[in-house]
Amino acid sequence: MAERGLVVSAPGKVILHGEHAVVHGKAALAVALGLRTFLCLRPGGEERLRVRLPGVGVLRSWDLPGLRALRGRLEADFDESKPPSAELLEALKEFAGIPAEASAPDSLAILAFLYMCLAISAKYGDVPSADIVVWSELPTGAGLGSSAAYAVCLAAALLRTCGAISCPLKDGETTASWRAEGWTEEEMTLINSWAFQGERVIHGNPSGVDNAVATWGGALRYQSGKIKSLKRVPTLRILLTNTKVPRSTKVLVVGVKEKILKFPAIMNPVLDSIDAISQECQSVLEAMPANPSPEYYPVLEELFDINQHHLNVIGVGHPSLDRLCRVTASHGLHSKLTGAGGGGCGITLLRPGECPSARPVRHGGERGRPFLPPGTAWLTRWLFLPPPWQTPPCWPWKQPSEICALAGLNAGRPTSGPPA
């Protein structure tokens, strides 16, 4: 399989409640999204490793002797139980010709790639001679977990290529029944733990919720490394709006930390309150029938509102998100940011019977003015939470083009198969 190459994919996510607080040991509720990142790895003929990341404009290639020499020098620093050290990241930056302070999407993507490739091969095998391309249906840096989906794809492909995990397909097969023949629990845990290392390179101090949901799919509660899959979650309809305001999770997470250090007595109760919101939301969801009637919604809506205020208090709001909340409120709807905030995406809870269309929509304006700021395209998309978000009982492997052509609302665990 690794000799023939492989394609893997992993989903993005939406955080319902608990973003940022989860970095500080509180609970978060997250669900996998039907938008995915794909990775295709083909064995290369020459002694080279080539990587193409069209989403962040990267095309790089290194010769294997150079990578092996670098790996040899850094071998002692690859400790997967610890965050990658500053010295290790400096050495990788120097090798890749990335300036010391660079934090642009392409620089972080190359850094995470080099780190995972060298660290995984140092532990399990040789640096692969391969052509790797990663592409995504997810917007990058918009709160939908593109960094985690990228890291899960890299972890799964590199671990498989080094022989650390099995091939989920039998010889000659082109489709895999995910549950029957997919990776074992142990292999999934290994993928998740290496993806967490990749997230550490990109985010600095990730909680682990994003890589957990990109690895395991479905709906889950995450707290301090503990993953609990939510079995009984009703069908909720969520409108996802991308403000298209760029932001960096790493910068926002650092900002929250600084605020907590500056005003601990003020910020810690806010984090406790966000934690209580996640608990309350989980209780409400678990008490709701599969197809809930409107009387369940006022509490969920109020929790959205309260959490959005809290997220503004800890400094991760943005005028574009305020605008989303204001405009949706003028239609009687309740919204909050999702993911790191500071721009990116917001989610709006829809009651049953509201706007039945599943097509992307453009909002009408406030008092007749266009909702879209001039020159900006706001992406809106209806999402249904679950069943379409739940891990399908059997995920058939498809050609990437076929998967991309699907309606886009099938979420689940990473998939794997041979290249097209």
Ligand SMILES: Nc1ncnc2c1ncn2[C@@H]1O[C@H](COP(=O)(O)OP(=O)(O)O)[C@@H](O)[C@H]1O
């Ligand atoms: N498809 C991709 N190819 C390469 N790098 C990616 C891809 N998707 C995400 N990344 C990396 O993840 C970073 C975005 O992560 P982050 O700021 O956490 O936002 P989010 O995870 O919400 O999309 C990008 O700057 C880039 O380095």
Ligand SMILES: C[C@@](O)(CCOP(=O)(O)O)CC(=O)O
């Ligand atoms: C803000 C945070 O809670 C979620 C970040 O998600 P995203 O990278 O914005 O998709 C950070 C984390 O949990 O690691």
Ligand SMILES: [Mg+2]
């Ligand atoms: Mg991220």
